[in-house]
Amino acid sequence: MRVAFFDVHGYERRHFDAANAVFGHDIVYFDARLTADTAALAAGFSAICAFVDDRLDAPALERLREGGTRLVALRSAGFNNVDLAAAERLGVIVARVPEYSPHAVAEHTVALVLALDRKIHRAHARVREGNFSLEGLVGFDLHTRTVGLVGTGRIGRVAARIFLGFGCTVLAHDLAPDRELAARGVRYVSHDELYASCDVLSLHVPLTPATHHMIDGAALAKTRRGFMLVNTSRGALVDTRALIDGLKSGRIGSACLDVYEEEEGVFFRDLSDRVIQDDLLARLLTFPNVLITAHQAFLTEEALQSIARVTLENVTRFEREGLPLHVVTSGA
Numbered sequence: 001m002r003v004a005f006f007d008v009h010g011y012e013r014r015h016f017d018a019a020n021a022v023f024g025h026d027i028v029y030f031d032a033r034l035t036a037d038t039a040a041l042a043a044g045f046s047a048i049c050a051f052v053d054d055r056l057d058a059p060a061l062e063r064l065r066e067g068g069t070r071l072v073a074l075r076s077a078g079f080n081n082v083d084l085a086a087a088e089r090l091g092v093i094v095a096r097v098p099e100y101s102p103h104a105v106a107e108h109t110v111a112l113v114l115a116l117d118r119k120i121h122r123a124h125a126r127v128r129e130g131n132f133s134l135e136g137l138v139g140f141d142l143h144t145r146t147v148g149l150v151g152t153g154r155i156g157r158v159a160a161r162i163f164l165g166f167g168c169t170v171l172a173h174d175l176a177p178d179r180e181l182a183a184r185g186v187r188y189v190s191h192d193e194l195y196a197s198c199d200v201l202s203l204h205v206p207l208t209p210a211t212h213h214m215i216d217g218a219a220l221a222k223t224r225r226g227f228m229l230v231n232t233s234r235g236a237l238v239d240t241r242a243l244i245d246g247l248k249s250g251r252i253g254s255a256c257l258d259v260y261e262e263e264e265g266v267f268f269r270d271l272s273d274r275v276i277q278d279d280l281l282a283r284l285l286t287f288p289n290v291l292i293t294a295h296q297a298f299l300t301e302e303a304l305q306s307i308a309r310v311t312l313e314n315v316t317r318f319e320r321e322g323l324p325l326h327v328v329t330s331g332a
Contacts, residue, residue: 001319002026003073004045006034006054009268012075012304019308023316033265036060043067047315052076052295053268058086065090071318075311078234079328080207081264088329095314095324099154101303106158108297109202109232112256116228116291117142140199143167148198150214151233152178152186156204160186171197195222200230207234217242226253232297235261240280247287254289258297267294 005016008029020027028045032038034054040063042048048069050056056064056072061083064072072087074096087094115121118139126133147163149156149172156172160181163170170186172178177188195201201223205211215229216239229252231238240261246252260267262278276282284290298307314324 004042005049015304015308023312039063047071056082097310100306102154104300104303105297145199148194151205202230213239230256232258235259
């Protein structure tokens, strides 16, 4: 099957080429992001493959369908960048990779916490300049601290086990509490109790209308002053203006972010020779107590191998049976 891949990076292509040696699809790689303006590149392709930075709104999907596309194979778990109602109206099937490596994201979450707590990023920069002073680098022991997890799905479960291993008290909130975690000592509580009790608050839920800006001014008013906020899930879970206000007031003691609500067109790009046009992102980058990575929590060899395999399995199942393995609908 002919598949047009959009917004492909070298680290992805290597894994897709290796996986495709088994599946044998006709893959064409495009550097461009998929938008309504670039959708014409997919003319003649029955399937396209897109990532979280691509914009599959109604105009883009309409142009894809006009060009003959019948399958959108997302190489991601998230699908909030796709207008699913428009896809269903147009008869375009959308598939995703529901799980690739929960360990990758959970481990990156903990890595961010440790790096920011112990000022690793600042210490590294100092030492490279010959500054071996320890002033301003005092952190805190994770042992005995209270960590709150919003969401204990695949990633949240792994994160909980890691934090338990550090000797943390782990609280969680989830609509479906995990019995195994509860047996290990994780205590499920209400949102309000979670916010009020945590030294570290980590988000592990998908972006839905119900979770959009779940961390806003009202939520922050309920939190323990000086807590650390961690978001490796979806950027729009956090209201960026409220985040900045919380950092300025000291309500938020520090923040680790692997995602940002307006990351489209910024993350996955080298903008080192340009002025960042997003004033809120530029402001966040000025805080010494904020650590930002560019949506790389998933980026491990194991995760990339899994993403490539499952994506191509979706394409193969669609080609043979008309329905991929992991279909996304507007009711998801």
